Amino acid sequence: MMQNDIIYIERKDRITYIHTQKEIYEVQEKISDIMERLPRLYFLRCHNSYIVYIPMIKELLKNEIILDNGQIVPVSRNYRKSTQDAFALWAATQMR
DSSP states (O other): OOGGGEEEEEEETTEEEEEESSOEEEEOSOHHHHHHHSOTTTEEEEETTEEEEGGGEEEEOSSEEEETTSOEEEOOGGGHHHHHHHHHHHHHHHTO
8 A cells, every 4th residue: 555545544443544646554543653654745634533644635625624525524623723724834844
């Protein structure tokens, strides 16, 4: 699995699900540990339980992210500003 195959990562009931284009992987690793190994320019943590691959974002709303595949991922209040900042930084690199 390549990093750019990841659509989003979700943590539920002590299991972390890595959603890719083709399948879903289950791992025991904490979401914070996974986030440490991902490039910050391409991945953002938008919730205690979610990490999103930024290029897959179709629309960024106040309380949720709509992905290219139609999936909706929540944005928590605590992560709202960092989510907006990370998306803006990524978008700025795409305009060069």
